[in-house]
Amino acid sequence: xxxxxxxxxxxxxxxxxxxxxxxxxxxxxxxxxxxxxxxxxxxxxxxxxxxxxxxxxxxxxxxxxxxxxxxxxxxxxxxxxxxxxxxxxxxxxxxxxxxxxxxxxxxxxxxxxxxxxxxxxxxxxxxxxxxxxxxxxxxxxxxxxxxxxxxxxxxxxxxxxxxxxxxxxxxxxxxxxxxxxxxxxxxxxxxxxxxxxxxxxxxxxxxxxxxxxxxxxxxxxxxxxxxxxxxxxxxxxxxxxxxxxxxxxxxxxxxxxxxxxxxxxxxxxxxxxxxxxxxxxxxxxxxxxxxxxxxxxxxxxxxxxxxxxxxxxxxxxxxxxxxxxxxxxxxxxxxxxxxxxxxxxxxxxxxxxxxxxxxxxxxxxxxxxxxxxxxxxxxxxxxxxxxxx
Amino acid sequence: xxxxxxxxxxxxxxxxxxxxxxxxxxxxxxxxxxxxxxxxxxxxxxxxxxxxxxxxxxxxxxxxxxxxxxxxxxxxxxxxxxxxxxxxxxxxxxxxxxxxxxxxxxxxxxxxxxxxxxxxxxxxxxxxxxxxxxxxxxxxxxxxxxxxxxxxxxxxxxxxxxxxxxxxxxxxxxxxxxxxxxxxxxxxxxxxxxxxxxxxxxxxxxxxxxxxxxxxxxxxxxxxxxxxxxxxxxxxxxxxxxxxxxxxxxxxxxxxxxxxxxxxxxxxxxxxxxxxxxxxxxxxxxxxxxxxxxxxxxxxxxxxxxxxxxxxxxxxxxxxxxxxxxxxxxxxxxxxxxxxxxxxxxxxxxxxxxxxxxxxxxxxxxxxxxxxxxxxxxxxxxxxxxxxx
Numbered sequence: 001x002x003x004x005x006x007x008x009x010x011x012x013x014x015x016x017x018x019x020x021x022x023x024x025x026x027x028x029x030x031x032x033x034x035x036x037x038x039x040x041x042x043x044x045x046x047x048x049x050x051x052x053x054x055x056x057x058x059x060x061x062x063x064x065x066x067x068x069x070x071x072x073x074x075x076x077x078x079x080x081x082x083x084x085x086x087x088x089x090x091x092x093x094x095x096x097x098x099x100x101x102x103x104x105x106x107x108x109x110x111x112x113x114x115x116x117x118x119x120x121x122x123x124x125x126x127x128x129x130x131x132x133x134x135x136x137x138x139x140x141x142x143x144x145x146x147x148x149x150x151x152x153x154x155x156x157x158x159x160x161x162x163x164x165x166x167x168x169x170x171x172x173x174x175x176x177x178x179x180x181x182x183x184x185x186x187x188x189x190x191x192x193x194x195x196x197x198x199x200x201x202x203x204x205x206x207x208x209x210x211x212x213x214x215x216x217x218x219x220x221x222x223x224x225x226x227x228x229x230x231x232x233x234x235x236x237x238x239x240x241x242x243x244x245x246x247x248x249x250x251x252x253x254x255x256x257x258x259x260x261x262x263x264x265x266x267x268x269x270x271x272x273x274x275x276x277x278x279x280x281x282x283x284x285x286x287x288x289x290x291x292x293x294x295x296x297x298x299x300x301x302x303x304x305x306x307x308x309x310x311x312x313x314x315x316x317x318x319x320x321x322x323x324x325x326x327x328x329x330x331x332x333x334x335x336x337x338x339x340x341x342x343x344x345x346x347x348x349x350x351x352x353x354x355x356x357x358x359x360x361x362x363x364x365x366x367x368x369x370x371x372x373x374x375x376x377x378x379x380x381x382x383x384x385x386x387x388x389x
Numbered sequence: 390x391x392x393x394x395x396x397x398x399x400x401x402x403x404x405x406x407x408x409x410x411x412x413x414x415x416x417x418x419x420x421x422x423x424x425x426x427x428x429x430x431x432x433x434x435x436x437x438x439x440x441x442x443x444x445x446x447x448x449x450x451x452x453x454x455x456x457x458x459x460x461x462x463x464x465x466x467x468x469x470x471x472x473x474x475x476x477x478x479x480x481x482x483x484x485x486x487x488x489x490x491x492x493x494x495x496x497x498x499x500x501x502x503x504x505x506x507x508x509x510x511x512x513x514x515x516x517x518x519x520x521x522x523x524x525x526x527x528x529x530x531x532x533x534x535x536x537x538x539x540x541x542x543x544x545x546x547x548x549x550x551x552x553x554x555x556x557x558x559x560x561x562x563x564x565x566x567x568x569x570x571x572x573x574x575x576x577x578x579x580x581x582x583x584x585x586x587x588x589x590x591x592x593x594x595x596x597x598x599x600x601x602x603x604x605x606x607x608x609x610x611x612x613x614x615x616x617x618x619x620x621x622x623x624x625x626x627x628x629x630x631x632x633x634x635x636x637x638x639x640x641x642x643x644x645x646x647x648x649x650x651x652x653x654x655x656x657x658x659x660x661x662x663x664x665x666x667x668x669x670x671x672x673x674x675x676x677x678x679x680x681x682x683x684x685x686x687x688x689x690x691x692x693x694x695x696x697x698x699x700x701x702x703x704x705x706x707x708x709x710x711x712x713x714x715x716x717x718x719x720x721x722x723x724x725x726x727x728x729x730x731x732x733x734x735x736x737x738x739x740x741x742x743x744x745x746x747x748x749x750x751x752x753x754x755x756x757x758x759x760x761x762x763x764x765x766x767x768x769x770x771x772x773x774x775x776x777x778x
Contacts, residue, residue, distance in 0.1 A: 004554065004586055004615070006503050006525075009645045035454075042452035048444045055437045063431035063627040065424075099488055099631075099654040106653050110524060114395050115504070132652040135499060136395075165393065197393055226393070238452040240659035242488075256398045263521040264495050265488040269658040270629035 008135045017127065017355050023344050030381035032368040033349040035175070035324060037235050038299075041292045043279065047238070050278035054271065062271040068262045070097025070245070071273040077280055078231065078245050085215065088222030094247050096257055099268045101205055101232040101244030103261070105132040108201060108228065110260040111253065112165050113138050120158055120167040122150065124327075124356035124365065126175040126203065129168055138165070140358035145174065147318075149181030149189065156192050164198045171219060173206040173323025176356045176367035180321055186219045194224060199253070205232040205244075208289050210322035211297035225250040233276055235324070236289055241272040293322065295371075300326070302375035303368065306382035312389055317368075324371045329364055330389065336366040342388035348381045397524045406516065406744050412733050419770035421757040422738040424564070424713060426624050427688075430681045432668065436627070439667035443660065451660040457651045459486025459634070460662040466669055467620065467634050474604065477611030483636050485646055488657045490594055490621040490633030492650070494521040497555065497590060497617065499649040500642065502527050506554040509547055511539065513716075513745035513754065515564040515592065518557055527554070529747035534563065536707075538570030538578065545581050553587045560608060562595040562712025565745045565756035569710055575608045583613060588642070594621040594633075597678050599711035600686035614639040622665055624713070625678055630661040682711065684760075689715070691764035692757065695771035701778055706757075713760045718753055719778065725755040731777035737770045 003010070020033070054062060069075065075095040082088040098104045105128070113119060113136035121130065123142035130140070141158050144151040150169070158164065169189075171181040181189070193200050200220050207215070220227035225248075232244040248254055261267070279285075300320060307317055307328070317328040330336055336352040343349060353365030370378060392399070409422070443451060458464065464481040471477040487493050494517070502508060502525035510519065512531035519529070530547050533540040539558070547553065558578075560570040570578075582589050589609050596604070609616035614637075621633040637643055650656070668674075689709060696706055696717070706717040719725055725741040732738060742754030759767060 004501060004588060005645055006501050009500050009648060039449040042449050051440060060428040060431050063629045065628045103654045111398050112393060112395050135652055199393060239454045240452045242654060242658045256394055259398060263524055265492045265631060269631045269661055272658055
């Protein structure tokens, strides 16, 4: 039979992940598998007011075709916030509005990655980043993620011995681990990459969701030309609106990314861009974020307390300072895929570690989400998990 | 210097088109260059009602993450409409909601086209399709578009002598020419392609905008597995919402397209999907479309009358039965790019033919849009165009 499909989709076997996700959707299961924000983060009433204001005031503009780079006032707001939070020297021209920050991954692949190019990733790595980059048929180079960030020796050797196009990181409350890079490691990584041509992605969908400790400056964002930041309103306002953004000071890269976006979807939904901008300028965004982080801290604390109380001592896990996930290690010789099967029978679900690695099968690690269950449910779910270990 | 960008973006030189489009944005120019629907097609009041109803009734669903394939009732509506208009045997499972039908081009490239694969296109062809497919580095095979559709001898020889992955067509009111495939040619093309493994795209953003003659069945849409239809609400409700769709009866292809979409943007804006569905079920869509087509007929008639009256006899042009564009040929030895420069000095703009071809430079053809200017402005613009010929 003639093969009509492209190599890129044929080698992307996502059936394992689909099977897992379908199991987590069984009724009355306690699911720590998803990555859904708690509905508390949706400012529904205020957003409805913003939408009506926009429809009233902006007339046919939100219905018509619009510019590919995105709504200028929203881009200006994003640039101003980078300036305010981190003192970064960026302008609205350095910002591209994306259809969710997921689209940023696709655009970066399009703009940079030829078949066979080398893409360095954290190990473990956000699984949708692996899937998206995989469509550009690169060679993945995994670099171990430690408690305070990438292993520096591995990073240095990898960048020295290879022509690495892209280094993908999630420096704050990483997906899947919940880990955050230390200030020292950020500085050390900057020193290592600035001697190379490798483009660094700092994907930061969770950065606003810090419930402990202090915000840290980006590794290279706003400083280096070979640097791209991703951000999102999905975790603080609404994922359904699909409004993310990326930031780079490289004019040339921005030009290619805008071209790639034009081919991908012309531009992002206009009403959502206007409405989010209206919301941000007419409401107390900081207070809204504080409400979310207070809840997530409580949920995270509940999960950690339950894990300490109910799980066997050989199980270790991360203690996030923010974000939505924590990461457990069941210990030597235990496959979390096997545990997953028993767990779903007991009506509790998580994501086994395997799909977060580019080169490991049968891992003993697993990802737990705490943002979408109340503390009581979290305790019950951890008890169920304990019962199958 | 080390080249960090991908081959695909480096070979995509869109500066010519950017330069042209920037010239058409000069103030007080009469622009026939764009492809904007007339604001009359935006049901702003009714849409605002739909949005408020959705926000009231669907609570947090429209704010949360959602399924990649799209909102089921909207997919069902699209399938039902195909059934009603063309008797097609399709279900909601055969429909994928896309972020504008532009995204369909990207997803089809992702799912099918390896570097060097052969992609057959109409000559002339919708320029954004050329640009989008070009990012997958195919070999383009242009097939002449005649008044009643593709040249059958060229099509047959092209498909016979080459392993063609994809054949891209716009059978109704084609962009850029405004031409519509005859019933006979549709049937003949179906007979030719059904013997091959070539996947046929029928891109149909304008199909609802018929102001003369009768709707014709698709070439292969709803009949063949190796067939994909694209549709859109951009030309009948709002391009700013970015809601398009595609339809294929191939389960395997649909699986790959959903996977590709998940990597591209996870899913399309949820509020827009719900609101469009609510609009469609609570308003008279046919009456709304009739209002648009009545206006476009009047504008098209005005342009044709002015062209007959003011342009020299050696200029020939198409007479569309619907859609948004017509196509003029200035005659042997005249470059429309040269005419374009003189035209913009006289404050009238169009798109020269060159970017619509994969293999022709210095063409004498040009595209004129009539949907976004009133008849008086159209007459004045054609007079200005006549003055530089």
